Structures are given as C-alpha cells and as structure tokens.
Amino acid sequence: MPIFEKIEQCLIAQNPFVAYLKPNELTCNLLVQKDADLKLFSGQSGFVFFPFDKGDKVVIPFEEADFSQGIIEKKHYNLVSDISSSQTDKVVFEQLVSNGIEAIKKGEFEKVVLSRKIVLKKQLSVLETFQNLISTYSSAFQYLFFHPKLGLWMGATPEQLVKINQQQLETVALAGTKLYSEEVKWTQKEIIEQKIVTDYIVSNIDKKVENIKVSGPNTTKAGNLAHLKSIITGQLPSDNFAMTLIENLHPTPAVCGVPKNVAQSFIHNHEGYDRKYYTGFLGEYAIAGSTNLFVNLRCIEIEEKAVTIYVGCGITGDSIPTNEYIETENKSMTMRNVLVTK
Numbered sequence: 001m002p003i004f005e006k007i008e009q010c011l012i013a014q015n016p017f018v019a020y021l022k023p024n025e026l027t028c029n030l031l032v033q034k035d036a037d038l039k040l041f042s043g044q045s046g047f048v049f050f051p052f053d054k055g056d057k058v059v060i061p062f063e064e065a066d067f068s069q070g071i072i073e074k075k076h077y078n079l080v081s082d083i084s085s086s087q088t089d090k091v092v093f094e095q096l097v098s099n100g101i102e103a104i105k106k107g108e109f110e111k112v113v114l115s116r117k118i119v120l121k122k123q124l125s126v127l128e129t130f131q132n133l134i135s136t137y138s139s140a141f142q143y144l145f146f147h148p149k150l151g152l153w154m155g156a157t158p159e160q161l162v163k164i165n166q167q168q169l170e171t172v173a174l175a176g177t178k179l180y181s182e183e184v185k186w187t188q189k190e191i192i193e194q195k196i197v198t199d200y201i202v203s204n205i206d207k208k209v210e211n212i213k214v215s216g217p218n219t220t221k222a223g224n225l226a227h228l229k230s231i232i233t234g235q236l237p238s239d240n241f242a243m244t245l246i247e248n249l250h251p252t253p254a255v256c257g258v259p260k261n262v263a264q265s266f267i268h269n270h271e272g273y274d275r276k277y278y279t280g281f282l283g284e285y286a287i288a289g290s291t292n293l294f295v296n297l298r299c300i301e302i303e304e305k306a307v308t309i310y311v312g313c314g315i316t317g318d319s320i321p322t323n324e325y326i327e328t329e330n331k332s333m334t335m336r337n338v339l340v341t342k
C-alpha cells in the first residue's frame with residue numbers, strides 16, 4: 001500500500017504514529033504504534049518526542065511498533081493565502097522583545113529566545129499539506145507526528161540537536177537569520193548571537209566528550225532563510241551516556257538563552273503561553289546504534305478547527321523589536337508556504 005494511504009489510515013484510526021524523512025532523502029519512514037498508550041521515555045530505542053520543558057517526554061518504541069518505508073513523489077497542492085498576523089500580535093511581540101532587551105541591558109542574562117504563535121481558525125488538509133512540505137523542504141528533517149493524547153504536529157526543521165553514530169557525536173550551533181540570497185552579509189549582532197550558542201555547546205560537552213572539533217560558522221539555507229551554522233564533533237566515552245548529554249544540552253541557547261535557567265524563567269514569566277513541543281526535540285533514539293535528533297522548529301500544531309504556527313527569534317542587547325517581529329514573520333513563511341485548508 002502506498003505510504004500516504006497508510007498515513008491516512010492511521011489518521012482515521014487515531015493510531016499513534018510518526019511519518020518522517022531525514023534531510024536529503026526521498027524515503028518516508030512510518031512508525032505506527034500497536035496500541036494507543038502514551039509511552040513515557042525511559043531509555044527505549046524508538047522515535048522520541050520531547051517538549052521544550054514542561055510536558056510528557058514520549059517515545060514510540062521501535063519494538064512495539066510497525067515500521068515501513070515508502071518512496072515519496074514530489075507534487076504540490078494549492079495553498080491558502082489568508083493567513084496573517086494581526087496588528088495586536090505585532091504590538092504584543094515587540095513589547096515582549098523590548099522587555100527582553102531591557103533585562104539584558106540590566107545584566108540579568110546575555111541572550112534569550114522569545115517566541116509567539118500565529119493561529120489560523122481553519123480546518124487543515126493534513127495529507128495535502130504534508131505532501132507540499134516534503135516536496136518543498138528536502139534539506140530539512142520533515143515529519144508528521146500524531147498521538148491521541150498529544151495531538152498532531154508537523155514541521156520541517158533545519159536544526160540538528162545531535163547525531164550519534166558509534167559514539168561519534170555531531171551537533172550544530174545554529175543562529176542568526178536573514179532572508180536567503182547568494183550574498184548574505186552577517187552583522188556583528190548575528191555573529192555574536194551564533195557564537196553564544198557555539199560556546200555554550202562546547203563548554204557543556206567539554207568535560208564529557210573527547211577530541212572536540214568546531215568548524216564554521218558558515219551560511220546555511222533553510223527554505224527562504226539563511227542561518228549561521230557551526231558543526232561541532234567529538235567522541236563520546238560510552239553509549240550509556242547519550243541521553244544524559246542530550247538532556248544536558250537541551251534547551252540550547254538557539255531556542256532558550258544564556259544563562260539557561262535565568263533565560264528559561266524569563267520565557268515562563270513573559271512569553272504568556274505554553275510552547276508545548278515547539279523548541280523541544282524529536283527523532284530516532286538508539287535505532288541500530290544511531291541517534292538522530294532535531295530541534296522542533298518551523299512547525300505547526302493541528303487541531304480540529306485551528307492551525308497554530310510557532311515562531312521565535314534570538315534576542316541580544318543589540319536587537320531591534322520591529323526587526324525581530326519581521327524575523328518571526330519570515331520564519332512563519334516556512335509553514336505558511338505549504339498550508340492547504342479545507
């Protein structure tokens with residue numbers, strides 16, 4: 001049976017499942033859980049789905065699921081055009097960013113990532129949207145995740161959290177955003193913003209990972225956007241160590257801030273909504289000796305009659321509120337560009 005028909009059956013039967021494509025692959029992987037229980041993560045090999053902070057850390061265990069694969073076809077469906085942020089969204093977000101800048105200038109922290117949600121009150125054509133997504137963002141990690149107790153999420157994330165193969169670790173520091181062009185010029189603000197992420201990751205893994213190497217930063221393309229990216233590699237002392245390292249790294253300053261705890265409290269006290277699984281992480285954990293996890297960005301949460309797009313951006317002392325708002329609008333285009341409604 002074609003993979004899209006299997007996904008449709010899962011949606012109708014309300015079976016927990018995940019359909020996903022790794023960057024630059026044409027194979028769609030489908031993991032369907034055999035029962036509808038919520039499986040909390042306790043080291044099982046499988047597909048993990050973790051929140052930003054509060055919430056259940058979930059896994060679809062490989063041993064309790066049916067796994068299949070299918071080659072996808074590239075095709076596009078017509079889009080919706082009437083999704084937009086309101087003037088109130090703009091004012092509220094710019095005020096949030098101003099509060100962040102003020103706290104940084106007072107010395108409370110160095111960087112914070114602030115976000116908002118854009119809600120479209122429409123019923124989504126899930127499969128057509130997913131088809132558009134996988135036809136458009138092949139260099140991202142593309143997924144559709146469903147659990148009856150958590151809901152339906154879809155995204156195309158450009159950000160790897162970690163890749164671990166035979167104890168060889170690779171992670172990235174991704175930050176700084178501009179609209180993509182051949183000649184992207186980075187300012188000091190973005191260079192510093194990205195360096196904060198690299199330094200945090202290196203200092204965090206420093207005592208536990210051997211032979212650490214950092215390359216970049218280089219410009220990387222993600223949909224219509226460009227980011228600055230460094231690649232960090234090293235050797236883990238043992239396999240058992242992977243989840244401790246991952247939970248220590250997460251949430252990185254690419255999605256939270258520095259120092260982590262102070263930035264995280266600022267987010268809780270000021271953002272005004274629950275991020276749920278946005279800026280959490282997801283992907284394969286300990287499958288055939290490999291772990292391949294991504295940060296949950298450029299994503300939507302799909303409900304019966306509403307679609308929520310989640311977007312955020314890194315704030316430093318040099319941020320300008322209007323520019324940061326525009327950056328979130330630009331980031332929201334990743335998902336807006338593929339949405340099909342009924």
Ligand SMILES: C=C(O[C@@H]1C=C(C(=O)O)C=C[C@H]1O)C(=O)O
Pocket residue numbers: 113115159174175176177227254255297298310311312313314315331
């Ligand atoms: C928070 C998001 O993106 C993160 C923030 C970035 C930035 O501030 O420039 C860039 C990439 C991501 O690490 C998002 O896309 O919602």
